Amino acid sequence: MSFSSLGLSESLLQAVAAQQYPHPYPVQQEAIPAILKGRDILGIAQTGSGKTASFVLPILQQFQGKAVSKSRRVKTLVLVPTRELAVQVSEVFKSFGSQLPRKVKTLAVYGGVSINPQMMQLQGTEVLVATPGRLLDLISSKAVHLSEVETLVLDEADKMLNLGFEEEMNKIFALLPSQRQNILFSATLSNKIEDIRENLLRDPVMIEIKAEEGLTPDLISQVAYAVSPEQKGPFLRYLIKSENMQQVLVFVSSTRTADNVVGKLVKNGIPAAAMHSKKSQGARTEALSKFKSGKTPVLVATDLASRGIDIQFLPYVINYDLPRSPKDYVHRIGRTGRAGASGKAISLITPEDQHHFKIIQKKMGKQVELITPADIDLKGY
Template sequence: MSFAQLGLSPALVKAVAAQKFPTPTPVQEGVIPEVLKGRDVLGIAQTGSGKTAAYALPILDRMQTNRAFRNRYVKTLVLVPTRELALQVGEVFLGFSAHMPISIKTLSVFGGVSINPQMMKLQGTDILVATPGRLLDLVEQKAVHLSEVETLVLDEADKMLNLGFEEEMRQILALLPKKRQNLLFSATLDNKVNAIQETLLREPVIIEIKEEESTVSNLITEIAYLVDTERKGPFLRYLIKHHQMKQVLVFVSATKRADHLVTKLATNGIKAVALHSGKSQGARTEALALFKKGKVQVLVATDLAARGIDVPELPHVINYDLPRSSKDYVHRIGRTGRAEATGEAITIVTPEDAHHFKIIQKQTKRTITTQETKEIDLKGF
């Protein structure tokens, strides 16, 4: 099926082609026609399945004839849990709208930076992508009004609820008009997500893309290495140097671990930067920009900070520390193998990790090839 067959206008079909999207993913096939019809949608799909484009494309399509007329009264509101995801979603809207015949303004707002520039930029905004706390700050300052919102999107609703945004979301929902289109997206349908969709959505179309239906896993080669704890750092450096990795995202369990690992890599001649919640927004944005441009080989990130990282054709992801849950494992490896590009996901497993790694494989229904590393000489690494 082509994007044109989904009902998108010629302008949006051209925009998709310009962004080099070959064919719709399963979630895009299911969601786009329903959003175009004005239906409420509950989309359940894993990271990397293309859900941002699934709602961005039809929203832009409908906005061609239904833009905001009153300044600071946005028509579309997208709520996300993190700053990085806000920027990523905003970039998707901007990427598609750049190829459209009319001007549609998208703005991403989030905390951790000065509010004044965001207040000024809100003028003329049609589509607002926001984290809940900063949105309420802007509403309190009367910099934006929500009474004319026609489409509400909750992206990564599971993360928003798990991070404790329920009260902020209740306040925001109370400011919205009752008559509107609601689009709810989540990687999982747990009790919290189910509860909010029952109160938020009206006769929704449910689009659920099970993991085995997604092409993402088919594009990713997964491998694990058994490594003694004291050889873990040298083995990571061996992997990067021996395989001449030019761009690799490394996941760790904590912010201090990230900073320590970056120092160790730099000492051994590997350019690296850290991305975690302990850094300012400016530092986080700069770190991601340096990594995307290829000016540093390695980006060391924690799970929360990595929400929203979208690097085209990222070739390597390494789990230096095991994730806490199987869901986080799927999210991590989903950073590679995107947009039809292949990728490699490597997990370093110490003896202490072995049992937990077996649980992750069982819960994700994966059998991951595991290799011993005792024979590898790590002197000099």
């Protein structure tokens, strides 16, 4: 199937070609035609399955031919759980929209930075990508109005609920007009997601993309190394240097570990940066920008901070610490092997981790080779 068969305009097809999308992924094949028809959507799809483009493309097309808004009454509202994801989604809108004849002003708003610049930029914004808390702040300041929202998107709704945004989301829902299109994406279908479905969506098109359809684990080469807790740091540095890794995302379990790992990497001549919730938004944005551009080859992140790290051809992911759940493991390794590209995921397994790692493999339905490194001299690392 090709993008031209989905009902997209010629200018959007050119934008897709410029982004080098070879063909639509399963979620795009189902979502794009349904959204263009004005249907509500409930999509269950993992990160890396192509869901962002599946709603961005038809929404941009819906703006073509409409008068340009110059007010503070946004037409499309996208709610997301984290600052990084807000920036990522807005960048996708801007990249696809840059070649369209009718421009669509898109703005990402989130906490952790000054609210005043965001308030000033809201004039004429038609697509607003927001975290719930900052959106409510802007609404209370009368900097933005939701009375003319035509399309509501909830992206990673399960994470918003897990992070405690339910009350804020309900306040936002109450301010929206009753007649609108609703698009909800979630990695899982929980009881709370079902409640939102019942109360928010009208006769939705149900789209469920299994992990293997979303191209998350199958294109990823997975390997694990059995190491002692004392070997983890030196072995990490050995891997990065011996495989000449130029871009690698390292996952850790805590902000303290992130800072410690970065300190040791830098001390050993490996440029690295930490990204976690205790960093300022400016520091997080700078770290991500340098990582994406290749200036900083190693980014060490916690799970929460990793939301919104979207690099199409990221070659390596390393689990320095294992995540708590198998779903988080799949989400982590899904940062590589995206959009049809191959990637490598490496896990460092201590004796205490081995039972948990077996559970992860069983839930994932895939066996990962556990290698015991032998004859490797870690002195100097």
